[in-house]
Amino acid sequence: MASNETNPVYEDLMKEYNSGLSHSGVNGERLAKRLYELSFIGYTQVGGVRRPGLSDEEKMAKELVKTWMAEAGLSVTEDGAGNVKGRLAGKSGSKKAIASGSHVDSVPNGGNFDGPLGVLSALEVAEAWKETGYVPPKPYEVIVFTDEEGSRFNSGLSGSRAMTGAVSEEEMAQLRDYNGDTLEQVLLHYGSSLQAFKDAKRDINELELFVEVHIEQGKKLEKADQPVGIVSGIAGPAWLEAEFIGEAGHAGNTPMIGRRDPLVAAADFISKIPDFPKQVSETAVATVGKLEVSPNGINVIPEKVTLHVDIRDIYEEPRDQLLEMIEKEAQATAAKHEVQLNIKQNTKIQPVPIDKELQAGLADSLKKFDIVPTYIPSGAGHDAMILGRHIPVAMLFVRSKDGISHNPKEWSSLNDCVAGVHVLKDFIEKAMEQ
Amino acid sequence: MASNETNPVYEDLMKEYNSGLSHSGVNGERLAKRLYELSFIGYTQVGGVRRPGLSDEEKMAKELVKTWMAEAGLSVTEDGAGNVKGRLAGKSGSKKAIASGSHVDSVPNGGNFDGPLGVLSALEVAEAWKETGYVPPKPYEVIVFTDEEGSRFNSGLSGSRAMTGAVSEEEMAQLRDYNGDTLEQVLLHYGSSLQAFKDAKRDINELELFVEVHIEQGKKLEKADQPVGIVSGIAGPAWLEAEFIGEAGHAGNTPMIGRRDPLVAAADFISKIPDFPKQVSETAVATVGKLEVSPNGINVIPEKVTLHVDIRDIYEEPRDQLLEMIEKEAQATAAKHEVQLNIKQNTKIQPVPIDKELQAGLADSLKKFDIVPTYIPSGAGHDAMILGRHIPVAMLFVRSKDGISHNPKEWSSLNDCVAGVHVLKDFIEKAMEQ
Numbered sequence: 001m002a003s004n005e006t007n008p009v010y011e012d013l014m015k016e017y018n019s020g021l022s023h024s025g026v027n028g029e030r031l032a033k034r035l036y037e038l039s040f041i042g043y044t045q046v047g048g049v050r051r052p053g054l055s056d057e058e059k060m061a062k063e064l065v066k067t068w069m070a071e072a073g074l075s076v077t078e079d080g081a082g083n084v085k086g087r088l089a090g091k092s093g094s095k096k097a098i099a100s101g102s103h104v105d106s107v108p109n110g111g112n113f114d115g116p117l118g119v120l121s122a123l124e125v126a127e128a129w130k131e132t133g134y135v136p137p138k139p140y141e142v143i144v145f146t147d148e149e150g151s152r153f154n155s156g157l158s159g160s161r162a163m164t165g166a167v168s169e170e171e172m173a174q175l176r177d178y179n180g181d182t183l184e185q186v187l188l189h190y191g192s193s194l195q196a197f198k199d200a201k202r203d204i205n206e207l208e209l210f211v212e213v214h215i216e217q218g219k220k221l222e223k224a225d226q227p228v229g230i231v232s233g234i235a236g237p238a239w240l241e242a243e244f245i246g247e248a249g250h251a252g253n254t255p256m257i258g259r260r261d262p263l264v265a266a267a268d269f270i271s272k273i274p275d276f277p278k279q280v281s282e283t284a285v286a287t288v289g290k291l292e293v294s295p296n297g298i299n300v301i302p303e304k305v306t307l308h309v310d311i312r313d314i315y316e317e318p319r320d321q322l323l324e325m326i327e328k329e330a331q332a333t334a335a336k337h338e339v340q341l342n343i344k345q346n347t348k349i350q351p352v353p354i355d356k357e358l359q360a361g362l363a364d365s366l367k368k369f370d371i372v373p374t375y376i377p378s379g380a381g382h383d384a385m386i387l388g389r390h391i392p393v394a395m396l397f398v399r400s401k402d403g404i405s406h407n408p409k410e411w412s413s414l415n416d417c418v419a420g421v422h423v424l425k426d427f428i429e430k431a432m433e434q
Numbered sequence: 435m436a437s438n439e440t441n442p443v444y445e446d447l448m449k450e451y452n453s454g455l456s457h458s459g460v461n462g463e464r465l466a467k468r469l470y471e472l473s474f475i476g477y478t479q480v481g482g483v484r485r486p487g488l489s490d491e492e493k494m495a496k497e498l499v500k501t502w503m504a505e506a507g508l509s510v511t512e513d514g515a516g517n518v519k520g521r522l523a524g525k526s527g528s529k530k531a532i533a534s535g536s537h538v539d540s541v542p543n544g545g546n547f548d549g550p551l552g553v554l555s556a557l558e559v560a561e562a563w564k565e566t567g568y569v570p571p572k573p574y575e576v577i578v579f580t581d582e583e584g585s586r587f588n589s590g591l592s593g594s595r596a597m598t599g600a601v602s603e604e605e606m607a608q609l610r611d612y613n614g615d616t617l618e619q620v621l622l623h624y625g626s627s628l629q630a631f632k633d634a635k636r637d638i639n640e641l642e643l644f645v646e647v648h649i650e651q652g653k654k655l656e657k658a659d660q661p662v663g664i665v666s667g668i669a670g671p672a673w674l675e676a677e678f679i680g681e682a683g684h685a686g687n688t689p690m691i692g693r694r695d696p697l698v699a700a701a702d703f704i705s706k707i708p709d710f711p712k713q714v715s716e717t718a719v720a721t722v723g724k725l726e727v728s729p730n731g732i733n734v735i736p737e738k739v740t741l742h743v744d745i746r747d748i749y750e751e752p753r754d755q756l757l758e759m760i761e762k763e764a765q766a767t768a769a770k771h772e773v774q775l776n777i778k779q780n781t782k783i784q785p786v787p788i789d790k791e792l793q794a795g796l797a798d799s800l801k802k803f804d805i806v807p808t809y810i811p812s813g814a815g816h817d818a819m820i821l822g823r824h825i826p827v828a829m830l831f832v833r834s835k836d837g838i839s840h841n842p843k844e845w846s847s848l849n850d851c852v853a854g855v856h857v858l859k860d861f862i863e864k865a866m867e868q
Binding site for chain 2: 150151217239249255256261263264266268270271273274277283285286287288290292294295297298301302303378380405406
């Protein structure tokens with residue numbers, strides 16, 4: 001284990017842990033150690049992590065998970081999209097598998113739970129079975145999906161979309177990462193190829209069910225005072241990329257009148273966005289998280305501003321209404337400021353509902369551990385959403401401190417994390433016996 | 435000379451050139467070749483240049499100028515701030531020198547005239563004297579100042595300020611460049627040191643007069659249909675650096691209500707800035723040219739937005755009024771959006787008037803070449819402004835096509851550039867004989 005001089009993750013997890021929760025083969029200390037070890041890969045000086053999809057850091061994190069998978073007795077393989085699979089043969093090899101997992105990539109300065117908790121919870125179920133000698137009747141898969149966050153290509157869920165064949169040839173050709181590299185160049189650096197990426201598509205019906213554990217990234221469980229909750233549906237994001245193009249000039253010698261300043265136009269647009277979501281639904285949201293100015297000199301009127309709008313709702317109709325309103329607003333604002341606008345949709349993903357019977361099964365498992373079921377729509381997209389277009393999926397949320405995520409301050413207590421593992425294990429065991 | 439496959443600067447300069455303007459030792463073709471050769475250093479794919487202060491590119495550009503200085507018979511030295519001086523001894527070595535020059539650094543994607551034209555015009559005067567055998571009665575200096583634009587440290591005019599002792603110890607300690615490096619680290623990489631930078635301060639009274647040729651970066655000469663004009667005063671810039679700090683969160687799972695989004699706050703602020711300058715003066719301007727979002731992920735509500743406001747007027751009082759209005763607006767906007775604001779002034783430079791007698795001398799020189807005098811206040815700061823606090827300075831503007839500068843499209847015709855050299859030479863010769 002690396003030095004923890006500047007990284008208190010392990011100590012902070014353990015100091016409030018109720019060790020009575022380590023039972024039935026589930027080991028909270030092991031989970032804490034693994035969260036801690038992953039937290040060093042791509043460690044940022046402010047205590048977060050930077051592990052973009054298909055980066056060296058994401059790869060290192062997967063390699064570490066592979067060693068743990070092997071220790072847990074799983075057979076490890078990786079597909080051409082970088083998705084890692086640890087498989088446990090069931091008593092009968094012929095049946096469909098049950099799978100669980102998540103991702104280990106992060107946003108540019110992300111936290112230690114978004115992604116890793118889902119992977120390590122799935123792995124902890126296999127560890128628990130190994131300790132108690134339980135052999136599942138059906139095969140079990142722990143999956144680490146590549147590039148869920150989308151910080152690499154401005155277009156996320158790459159691994160689960162590759163696995164389900166949902167990345168078109170056109171998208172593969174057009175993707176450019178933050179260095180301007182193509183998907184093919186990135187894959188070659190990673191040790192794969194475009195052909196191998198395409199071949200990552202598997203017969204997804206080999207899976208009977210996929211269950212993902214994830215931090216809530218909101219405050220509903222905190223308000224309900226419950227450690228774990230049930231996801232009732234997953235909002236699909238729509239992403240707009242807008243380029244405002246004006247005319248550069250010297251900041252001192254260009255009179256205010258007659259300027260065509262794309263940053264003033266973009267600012268006018270951004271300042272209006274928060275007014276729109278409430279016009280379509282109570283749950284809709286819209287965010288500009290990424291913006292770049294060119295040439296970005298103090299005394300230069302900008303020539304170009306590129307920004308991305310993330311638009312979501314758990315219902316498709318209001319989400320699409322909101323998308324349209326915001327696109328129109330961008331056009332009107334560009335026209336008003338006499339700047340050029342190039343606007344396109346990069347991602348538009350359907351919301352995914354979660355089967356009521358599966359939600360009821362999760363509720364039964366929660367009650368076994370004295371947890372009152374809380375039903376939470378997920379505003380964030382997840383790999384379960386992509387798989388949910390083809391096979392039944394279920395999701396569990398683990399309480400997030402202050403609802404913060406995508407931030408070094410992201411935190412879930414070890415007690416809550418371990419509660420999540422117990423619920424996941426119980427739910428999967430029931431599905432295994434059916 | 436390098437290949438001009440992608441760089442038509444030389445051909446474009448020459449194709450409309452009236453070669454009758456090459457006389458009295460002044461050679462338009464030489465000037466065009468030198469502008470062309472400099473245009474390759476830091477060449478950007480869109481036809482501009484990137485030569486930040488104290489970068490390898492700025493250094494290469496200076497090394498090239500040094501070879502030309504030596505060819506013209508000047509004694510070349512460089513001080514610890516990277517200012518290059520080419521000196522011609524006068525008939526009497528004991529008299530004060532007359533100097534001319536400018537800079538060769540650029541904004542991130544700048545043009546080929548802002549800076550280089552002033553250096554090469556000053557050099558062309560020495561070349562002309564060499565050809566005609568004229569020996570000036572007083573010493574003559576051609577000066578290349580370091581880091582005029584400020585794209586390195588967000589704080590410009592470094593070379594001329596170092597030369598006049600106007601960089602405080604506190605500023606030297608606080609400066610950080612775009613990589614987060616200190617001034618000392620940057621100087622060590624450049625081949626200098628902090629002590630040598632301090633020692634660059636010279637007795638500026640060794641200079642009797644400094645004359646700078648610069649492109650206009652505006653449209654007044656174009657409207658007046660004159661190739662060259664007289665600068666009547668130089669506006670001093672004031673720079674504000676504002677950090678808006680809010681709370682990061684997941685773009686999908688954080689409800690709109692209760693968000694503290696620093697980009698929405700910054701956008702609200704930026705969109706209001708264009709309303710302020712006209713409230714204080716007809717000539718005042720304010721620009722946000724540089725802005726950075728952190729962490730800058732599509733699906734992450736930003737935590738921090740850092741931006742710079744460039745505020746100018748040729749009169750000090752309205753400039754300071756505008757500075758105050760904009761600072762108050764930033765505070766009010768931050769409060770409205772419940773985000774934290776850190777705001778500071780990085781640069782605040784007094785406007786510099788230009789002596790009426792020197793302006794009259796320039797007008798006499800213009801008339802000799804059948805140019806009708808046009809008097810233009812300079813909205814941009816220049817090295818002449820810094821020297822103007824200590825010694826008499828004069829400035830000539832050369833017509834800019836469409837008033838565009840700080841942009842690859844920046845252009846002045848070779849006819850106009852050569853007219854500028856003739857006026858400069860005549861004016862300096864008169865000063866030499868006084």
